[in-house]
Amino acid sequence: xxxxxxxxxxxxxxxxxxxxxxxxxxxxxxxxxxxxxxxxxxxxxxxxxxxxxxxxxxxxxxxxxxxxxxxxxxxxxxxxxxxxxxxxxxxxxxxxxxxxxxxxxxxxxxxxxxxxxxx
Amino acid sequence: xxxxxxxxxxxxxxxxxxxxxxxxxxxxxxxxxxxxxxxxxxxxxxxxxxxxxxxxxxxxxxxxxxxxxxxxxxxxxxxxxxxxxxxxxxxxxxxxxxxxxxxxxxxxxx
Numbered sequence: 001x002x003x004x005x006x007x008x009x010x011x012x013x014x015x016x017x018x019x020x021x022x023x024x025x026x027x028x029x030x031x032x033x034x035x036x037x038x039x040x041x042x043x044x045x046x047x048x049x050x051x052x053x054x055x056x057x058x059x060x061x062x063x064x065x066x067x068x069x070x071x072x073x074x075x076x077x078x079x080x081x082x083x084x085x086x087x088x089x090x091x092x093x094x095x096x097x098x099x100x101x102x103x104x105x106x107x108x109x110x111x112x113x114x115x116x117x118x119x
Numbered sequence: 120x121x122x123x124x125x126x127x128x129x130x131x132x133x134x135x136x137x138x139x140x141x142x143x144x145x146x147x148x149x150x151x152x153x154x155x156x157x158x159x160x161x162x163x164x165x166x167x168x169x170x171x172x173x174x175x176x177x178x179x180x181x182x183x184x185x186x187x188x189x190x191x192x193x194x195x196x197x198x199x200x201x202x203x204x205x206x207x208x209x210x211x212x213x214x215x216x217x218x219x220x221x222x223x224x225x226x227x228x229x
Contacts, residue, residue: 045207
């Protein structure tokens with residue numbers, strides 16, 4: 001059974017840092033692009049970043065460029081999102097998703113982890 | 120303001136057919152595959168339609184997708200109460216070099 005499980009969310013002060021993790025099982029992690037998508041409370045979905053199979057290509061939405069870093073460890077079947085210089089507008093549920101933008105029928109999302117940026 | 124435009128809300132009665140639209144441009148829908156996701160209340164989004172009109176296994180054939188030019192649509196026939204959810208379209212945008220989502224359409228089953 002395919003599983004992706006996010007962790008690492010929580011309450012952080014503006015300007016602070018947080019590292020999200022996404023563990024996976026039930027599929028060959030290294031065969032897939034991986035993606036982070038977020039959803040602010042009561043709002044729609046926003047793509048954050050994606051990374052290719054070996055980690056050599058990364059793409060980011062403009063609002064997080066220079067502040068967030070996506071990475072992966074294929075040996076550990078894990079995806080990460082290092083978030084620095086956090087702002088109130090980064091408050092959201094962060095979803096880890098298997099696949100890139102054209103994931104075919106391989107798209108699969110985790111249940112999300114909540115990040116709250118507040119003083 | 121989302122790159123892809125969706126009407127914020129739609130409604131229908133049980134058994135009806137409802138269509139949800141997604142409008143984009145040549146740099147996204149016009150040149151890329153469109154995906155549709157369903158988000159039931161309090162849950163994570165789930166893939167509903169991929170590559171414009173393909174249904175993953177397990178998705179009822181009441182759901183169908185299509186694309187024409189720079190717009191796409193999701194049709195739901197034989198509407199059921201359990202279809203009440205938020206629906207999002209998504210694709211890649213070549214100008215932004217990023218994935219883009221519609222603002223979502225909240226479907227209410229009356």
